[in-house]
Amino acid sequence: MKNLKIYLFALLTFVFAIQSCDEDVDLIAQQLADNPLPGEVTGTPGSLDLSNYVSIGNSIAAGFQDGALYTDAQNQSFATFLGRQFQVTGVGGGSFNVPSINSANGFSGTNPAGGFFGRFELSLSLLRPLPTAGELPEAFDGDKSSLNNFAVPGMKMTDISNVGLANNGLYARFATSPGTSTVLGDALAVDPTFFTFELGANDVLGYATSGGADEGDITDAATFQANLQTSLGALVGSGAQGVVMNVPLILTAPFFRAVPYNAVPLDAATANALNGGFAGFNQALAGMVQATLITQADMDQRMVQYAAGPNPILIVDDALEDLGPKFDLLGLPATLRAGLEPFRQSRPAVATDLALLTAAGEIGRDLTGSGTVLSGISVPIADNFILTQAEQVNVITARATYNAIISGVIAAINAGQGSTVLAEYDINVQMADIAGLTPALATQLALSDAAIAAADGVLGIVVEGVNLAPDFSPNGVFSTDGIHPNPRGHGIVANAIIQVMNDTFGSTIPLMSVLPLRSVLTTD
Structure with a gap:
């Protein structure tokens, strides 16, 4: 029991x-x-043949980030992301091969203490980018005939058919025949069926990042147009279709926004000491007004007066009259006249001036070791660290001119083909949103209707329900160099290009998820 x-x-x-x-x-x-x-992710190519996608562009398409070209960044560029999305079942994309730099940190410059600097990381304790240890890039030892990414950091529109681009080591390392071959020729040699074209920003960027030092750095419109027509004509003539990116609003990038114009914090004692040092200069200006050598308005913008708290950077403005000859008329003793020499075209910065990111390490630098000759404080900071409003107008005008040319060339080629073989990606739709432009300012900048509609006046861009910041913070979309996107920024660009393709060519290529991508690399 x-x-x-x-x-x-x-x-x-x-x-x-x-x-x-x-x-x-x-x-x-x-x-x-x-x-x-969820079932298997699939898509369709629409009227496109994506079996051999080729990317032509500059540093952004190459994946340059954090001041360097390094392996992880190459693998997280918008071009690489597109190549992966094109391999989704049903879309028909083939492999996407990049000329791997084979470097964890890349190269960003020579270390004065020995060796080389690599990519920058954001120091969370110092709240600024710090360089890693880097290495010089080596020649690409892979199969050059199977490459898909022909983007070269630093390349201008005028360089795409220039054999001299071999002087750029980042092209020479994968060029089929350095000194003889060209980027356009190498790209055409692999028989692309589809391409993205991202050139034009460097034709004005160098001028902007050098503080407007040389207007000759801006490519003239006729040369820009001729090279664009030749390049797109050859690519379309080979039978390929493509998406052409226009020139972004580069002045909204953190490189031009991270350092405020009044980045000189002073206590009362230091401000008073500096004011004592500038008393003679200010008196000289007042004397020149009395002698009718300059106007009161000119004097007002040049006078230096410090106070406790944040103060404007003392800058050089080459648009100002050079007062050197008029200083000579004051009849000052030689030592006093020599003391005025640095201030021939100086003035305190105003809110419309843009201090470059490079100015962060220059402001307050002791130029002589005496502790009294301080860059941007007791003497003007060099011109290449500041972009004045007049210089900004040059940048804005060049961008608007280039983008009008890009739209016109695309329209002409499509008309000549009798069908839409080229689509334009207006990156300024995303840039206007990220920068928090107002519709009024976007209109003033002559942006497209779509970019004006995206200008909501709120800093950052909402992606998958999260607002990503317009900076290189851990929640931002830019890399630590303040110019190039981080992987999340690249994901935003890739999705926008895919949307253009789907809208224009009838494809149904799925978008990628952006938030799982990393932002900036950080260190303690």
């Missing part, structure tokens, strides 16, 4: 377990019915 009880108890336990399992199975089945597992 005892054994029978044990048997019956065991049987009841077994039946209860079976019943529980059945209930669990039913519950799981109901959950699956209510929340089905």
Whole structure:
């Protein structure tokens, strides 16, 4: 009887377990019915042949980030992201091969203490980018005939057919024949079926990042147009279709926004000491007004007066009259006249001036070791660290001119082909949103209707329900160099290009998820 009880108890336990399992199975089945597992991600190419996608561009398309070209950044460029999305089932894309730099940190400059600097990382304790240890890039030892990314950091529109681009080591390392081959020729040689074209920013960027030092750094419109027509004409003539990116609003990047114009914090004692040092200069200006050598308005913008708290950077403005000859007319002793020499075209910065990111390490630098000749404080900071409003107008005008040319050339080629073979990606739709432009300012900048509509006046861009910042913070979309996107920024660009393709060519290429991508690399 005892054994029978044990048997019956065991049987009841077994039946209860079976019943529980059945209930669990039913519950799981109901959950699956209510929340089905996602099926295989698929897409279609529409009227495009994406079997051999080629990227032509400059540093952004190459994946240059954090001041360097390094392996992880190459693998997280918008071009690489596009290549991956084109390989989704049904889209028909082939492999996408990059000329790997084979370097964890890349090269950003020579270290005065020995060796080389690599990519920058954001120091969370110092709140500024710090360089890693880097290495010089080596020649690409892979199969050059199977490459897909022909983007070269530093390349201008005028360089795409220039054999002299071999002087740029980042092209020479993968050029089929350095000194003879060209980027356009190498790209055409792999028989592309589809391409993205991202050139034009460098035709004005060098001028902007050098503080407007040389207007000759801006490519003239006729040369820009001729090279664009030749390049796109050759690519389309080969049978390829493509998406052409226009020139972004580069002045909204953190390189031009991270350092405020009034980045000189002073206590009252230091401000008073500096004011004592500038008393003679200010008196000289007042004397020149009395002698009708300059106007009161000119004097007002040049006078230096410090106070406790944040103060404007003392800058050089080459648009100002050079007062050197008029200083000579004051009849000052030689030592006093020599003391005025640095201030021939100086003035305190105003809110419309843009201090470059490079100015962060220059402001307050002791130029002589005496502790009294301080860059941007007791003497003007060099012109290449500041972009004045007049210089900004040059940048804005060049961008607007280039973008009008890009739109016109695309329209002309499509008309000549009798169908839409080229689509334009207006990156300023995203840039206007990220920068928090107002519709009025976007209109003033002659942006497209779509960019004006995206200008909501709120800093940052909402992606998958999260607002990403217009900076190189851990929540930002830029890399630590303040110019190039980080991987999340590249994901935003890739998705926007895919949307243009889907809208223009009838494809159904799925968008990628941006938030899982990393932002900036950080260090303590």
